[in-house]
Amino acid sequence: MIWNEAIECADRSEIEKIQLEKLKKVVAHAYENQMPYRKKMEAAGVKPEDIQTLADITKLPFVTKDDLAENYPTGMWAVDKHDIVRVHASSGTTGKPKIAGYTRNDLEMWGECVARCLAMAGADQDSVVQVAYGYGLFTGGLGAHIGAEKMGCMVIPMSSGNTQKQLMFMQDMKTNILCCTPSYALTLAEAAEHAGLKPENLHLTGGVFGAEPWTEGMRWEIEKRLGLKAHDIYGLSEIMGPGVSASCDENAGMHIQDDYFYVEVLDPDTLEPVPDGEKGELVITTIGKEGMPMIRYRTRDICYITHEPCACGRTTTRMSRVFGRTDDMLIIRGVNVFPSQVETVIARFENKLTMNYKLYVGREDNKDTFELAVELADGLAIDDIKYVEALKADIDRELRSILGIGCKIRLLNPGTLPRSEGKAKRVEDTRNL
Amino acid sequence: MFIKQVSVFLENTKGRLAEITRLLADNNVDLKAMSIAETADFGILRVIVEDPENAVAILKGKGFIASITDVVAVELNDRPGGFADVLEILAKEGINVNYVYSTIHSKKDTAMIVLKVEEPGKVIDILGANGVKLYKATEL
Ligand SMILES: [Zn+2]
Numbered sequence: 001m002i003w004n005e006a007i008e009c010a011d012r013s014e015i016e017k018i019q020l021e022k023l024k025k026v027v028a029h030a031y032e033n034q035m036p037y038r039k040k041m042e043a044a045g046v047k048p049e050d051i052q053t054l055a056d057i058t059k060l061p062f063v064t065k066d067d068l069a070e071n072y073p074t075g076m077w078a079v080d081k082h083d084i085v086r087v088h089a090s091s092g093t094t095g096k097p098k099i100a101g102y103t104r105n106d107l108e109m110w111g112e113c114v115a116r117c118l119a120m121a122g123a124d125q126d127s128v129v130q131v132a133y134g135y136g137l138f139t140g141g142l143g144a145h146i147g148a149e150k151m152g153c154m155v156i157p158m159s160s161g162n163t164q165k166q167l168m169f170m171q172d173m174k175t176n177i178l179c180c181t182p183s184y185a186l187t188l189a190e191a192a193e194h195a196g197l198k199p200e201n202l203h204l205t206g207g208v209f210g211a212e213p214w215t216e217g218m219r220w221e222i223e224k225r226l227g228l229k230a231h232d233i234y235g236l237s238e239i240m241g242p243g244v245s246a247s248c249d250e251n252a253g254m255h256i257q258d259d260y261f262y263v264e265v266l267d268p269d270t271l272e273p274v275p276d277g278e279k280g281e282l283v284i285t286t287i288g289k290e291g292m293p294m295i296r297y298r299t300r301d302i303c304y305i306t307h308e309p310c311a312c313g314r315t316t317t318r319m320s321r322v323f324g325r326t327d328d329m330l331i332i333r334g335v336n337v338f339p340s341q342v343e344t345v346i347a348r349f350e351n352k353l354t355m356n357y358k359l360y361v362g363r364e365d366n367k368d369t370f371e372l373a374v375e376l377a378d379g380l381a382i383d384d385i386k387y388v389e390a391l392k393a394d395i396d397r398e399l400r401s402i403l404g405i406g407c408k409i410r411l412l413n414p415g416t417l418p419r420s421e422g423k424a425k426r427v428e429d430t431r432n433l
Numbered sequence: 434m435f436i437k438q439v440s441v442f443l444e445n446t447k448g449r450l451a452e453i454t455r456l457l458a459d460n461n462v463d464l465k466a467m468s469i470a471e472t473a474d475f476g477i478l479r480v481i482v483e484d485p486e487n488a489v490a491i492l493k494g495k496g497f498i499a500s501i502t503d504v505v506a507v508e509l510n511d512r513p514g515g516f517a518d519v520l521e522i523l524a525k526e527g528i529n530v531n532y533v534y535s536t537i538h539s540k541k542d543t544a545m546i547v548l549k550v551e552e553p554g555k556v557i558d559i560l561g562a563n564g565v566k567l568y569k570a571t572e573l
Binding site: 376378381382384385411412415416 | 438440442443444470472474475477479493496497498500501502531549
């Protein structure tokens, strides 16, 4: 089902007309009501009336997470506190959280965006949606919730954790749509298998997974083990929360809600736009938000976009999965390493390794140390040192070909690494540089 | 004539070995023979027990990678050269021995040696034909 065909399948020219109109409006709103941004515009010598085409957006200054830190807690809000009905927060760089305020209209918009995403995963009014994202300041839980409620689904607000209870509700309430982080989906799959449950004992048909980067390998694993079709959902609390974009059945990138978000992809060093299909930093302008509008917000997420229409019928801009964050990027012995690249390699050893892994980066004798600890797959038969040595050599070779550097590999028995109930902690960097 | 040996993967920590032996002891699993193959950062524990399927189930239940491997156990007279005789017989037939280890407790004046070979069935025939005493699982 397409939730809002009039918008999601509109001609590009129609979408661009809406975008320009709304862009002008949000720039005027920020100029009038968001003082830190007005100061940036004044410093750049740009006025709201300078925005006459979508391309004019490049005249506007950027907003970064540092602006949120400097204007903590509510300096970036653009309406009277009287009109704010909800806050969410995510961790910031300085130890103080980034706090977003939502008006009633903002929540309405959020529900609309998430409803479109849930529809992409096959949800409708008859669906039973189990929300296993954390509820609270984190946007995952209440974000998925508001969309499912808007659609008219039966929502089970489980929040994250309490895995046995999740499985009980999943069976007894016949949950068909699951919303959680991909790592928690794997935790649930593992627990289901331990309880002797097969995918056909569950009623799951679709999953909406996000809030952390994941790979095709993880997608296959989740789909196989839970017997559902896995969809990506993307968002960040500064911008709104989950629902900025999501993937349809074509699994051909995530459809962006173009009438609420104008996206650019820029070279993170030069800040110049890169062509469609080329990777760069995603920069988002919220063109429908009142409480905390964000103009040219630098997400730090690396992805690429396309404006080609999708086989599903939607014409909205599509973004690739997020390959990593510019902040997640580890620089090891001078080489850029994203944890997601390591995940891609692990996924190639489907029958021998699990997706439970952790990277340890440290420093010894002025040299970076880099270690991958990964759990072996259940059911392996290991009687031979040579078998393990050969497996380690294979993993090392694949890692070198993708990362360009080698890494010490430590294989572990299943269940050894700590399990996550939310975002998995994949990297431990003990270098004090 | 095959002996079913239990092999367990160990991250190379002393604590893990203690954990496994304690786990087996708590479940009344008696170790008839044991060896550890080690490298700098991992090891493989090999044990012979009365009920290998049960031992594997116990270990897997605790998350260990555990499996069963067929091995051959031979009895040697406790005199110099007994082991060399067996190896010579196998070498003559072109049989590769992956690893060997001896028992913890054995009958008086004899030693039990466990052999892991590529084709245990063939090895049993060869050793039997050469008069080497082979243990049955029930004799351990
Ligand atoms: Zn599509």
